Amino acid sequence: MSFSAKDILQMQVAPALGCTEPVAVALGAAAAASLLPDRTIDSIDSIEILLDPNIYKNGLAVIIPGTHGMIGLDTASILGALGGDPALGLEVLADIDDDTVAGAKTFLEHKGVTVNLREESGLYVHTTIKSAEVIAESVIVRRHNNIVELRLNGIIQKGSPLLKELNDGTTVSRHQQLEDWLKQRRLEDLVALIEGLDAEDLQFIEEGIQCNLKLAAYGLKYGTGLGIGKALERMLKQKLLTRDMSMTAKILTSAAADARMGGARLPAMSSAGSGNHGLTATLPIWAIKDFIDHDHETVLRAVGLSHIVTAYVKAHIGTLSAVCGCSVAAGAGAAAGITYLIGGDAGHMAGAIKNISEDLTGIICDGAKAGCAIKLNTAAGAAVQAALFSLQGISVQDTDGIIGDGPESTVRNMGIISTEGMVATDKTIIKIMREKQQLKAGKS
Template sequence: MRFTVKDILEMEVTLALGCTEPVAIALGAAAAATLLPEREFDSIEIWIDPNIYKNAMAVTIPGTGGLQGLDTAAALGAYGGDPKRDLEVLESVDEVIIAKAQQLLAAKKVKVNLREEVGLHVRTRIIAGTNSAESLIIDLHNNIVSLSLNGVQVTDSPLLASVKGKNGKRTLAELEEWLRELTLDEILELTNTLDEDDLNFLQIGVNHNLALAEYGLQHGSGLGIGKAIDRLIKQKLMVKDMSSSAKRLTSAAADARMGGVKLPAMSSAGSGNHGLTAILPIWAIKDFIDHDRQTVLRAIGLSHIVTAYVKAHTGRLSAVCGCSVAAGAGATAGITYLVGGDVHHMEGAIKNILEDLAGVICDGAKAGCAIKLNTAAGAAVQAALFSLHGVNVKDTDGIIGDSTRKTIQNMGELSHDGMVATDKTILKIMLEKQMTRENKQGK
């Protein structure tokens, strides 16, 4: 079983409008709604796994003027989402749809259920008159595995993963199984097979993520970290160098995206913020070194592959911040490649950043993610430059292994087995905060 770099890009790198957790909820609702003859709904009920719940609680939904919430995402998707647009399902949402969704929410006709079982899971049931439609998404944010109308399974919808896969395409699970067996040398060899079409696709990703960064820098969206870095550099309180440039661009894009700007991000391994981290630090440092377009884009391609490689070990969603450990590892590998490092330097850079950031938790998607992307971007530059100068974490240290593969395997074990209780505690704290806010508001 062998995949190509084109398979990786096709399956792991795609446009996503808004945080992919509320987007998955909206997609599930939009898919179920397409089965119903009526477009006025009596009720919507969703069943969500803990990680989707955690990541969709507090993040702003794009193009809604600041609206948040799992119930909001479901209502918006049902009334106006276009499921054929996949992770850009909310592109079609407008003021009319927002108003309808808010009416349904005000009438308390959207119910959210939190499942105890872990693993990406979004089940949606919509009732409209005498009809009931259901959808089920599992494993991946856009992996619709089941649709039914009035209890009867729908088997021929083009939205279904089984129908999409009838052309013989292999699954992401198969890709991840293959990725987990690769060495860093083999990953680097894949980068050499990128052709001009692949490079053009990678450039499209750069353009989309740069548009988010430029918006964040201009408007100070979200927390306004990118714009604050701009001011600090102008005030000579920070120096414009590779690290600050990477932080500035990456955090500005996260500011815009987490602030609900209606611009898509080129995602990586199922996450828009991963995509920002995998791409923008590399693009930011290109002006500090001699380079050509192909080398920069190949470095970004390498970053996507390494990001997918780490996520194949750690899982799609967990208590570990994937922007730090997965996309951060991808970015530092790409930066090392861009500045002329070899595979040994890349291995050292990945070990450096994982020793640095392995303990960063994921406490849900929200404006504050821009701080973590800021840290990951700077750490990616630092880890690469340290490795180039022979500063490498030793294999005897903590979770660091004697190879990139072993280090990532250890990271996966930490993510799956070591932080289950951490994840539950994070969600418990977030739910308690939410309940306190609702009580104060008299809900």
């Protein structure tokens, strides 16, 4: 089994409206609700969702687009049930309106959504909706949009088009095959893949960049979320900072995260299952292009390489974990892409990946929220720095800590830290977040 750059882009890069964890919850509810004879607020008696720890962690505090500031997994679930279109996948909430939002508020006030935490790790969303004598269920596993089961009154629904990815008997196993295949590749193999990008692929990459640039423009204009990007621009005007490659990358990337985490109703072109990964994998590369000589196609190929390297690192560290994937996965992708754009070879890219791994491995993921913009700001700047250091002949030595004798062994070590070493860390993060939720509920 072999994969091309086109295969990786098709399976790993897709538009997503809102943070992908609450979106997965909304998608699960919309899929289950599609089985009901009636999806109105009066007809739905109860909704119960069972989630893995990391879906739970990433869905607690992020604003859901189109809701005027509403947050929460319960909110995502009822919005999906009342007005989500499951056929739209990760853009399931694209068509919700103010009436849907008002209905969701009413449901949450009078009925509520029961949120339960599953002890096992691994992406999992099980939604149960009860309506009169009807019980509808959906199950999502492994990937945010991978609906593997629909049940109506306990009977498996095999004919739903929402299950086409499973029914054809190839997609789930194909994604696993891709991850396994990526883990066996050397960096040189990944770099070679971008030579196979055709005009269709380059157009798709261009569309993704423009999608993410719209978020950055929104963040810079309105200062939503924490307003990191807008604040950096303000500090430039105050001559507190200087505009260079690193600062430009920070501004563009953090502004996009401000918009996305602040609830802007604009999709992000995601990478490896995350919209914020997509922002980090693309925007730092675009940001530095005006500082160097290049042709436009090379910029697009650099972004394509970034997506591929991001997928490669994610295959090792896992879809969701205690490690900030924007820092170590998309950050590594961006570092490789920046190095390629400036003219570096695979050896320079290897050094850049080792540099950013030494710099950012260990940054925890404590859920999706406005504060992610600070982490994307850090990742974008570190990606530029890692690339420039490597191009100057500076690469972290393989005698240092977790750094291996090449990017492959370094990434494998990061995967071990993520999947084995930080299991207790993840549980502690979730424990702290749940205690905060319980304290907040007690005060209300």
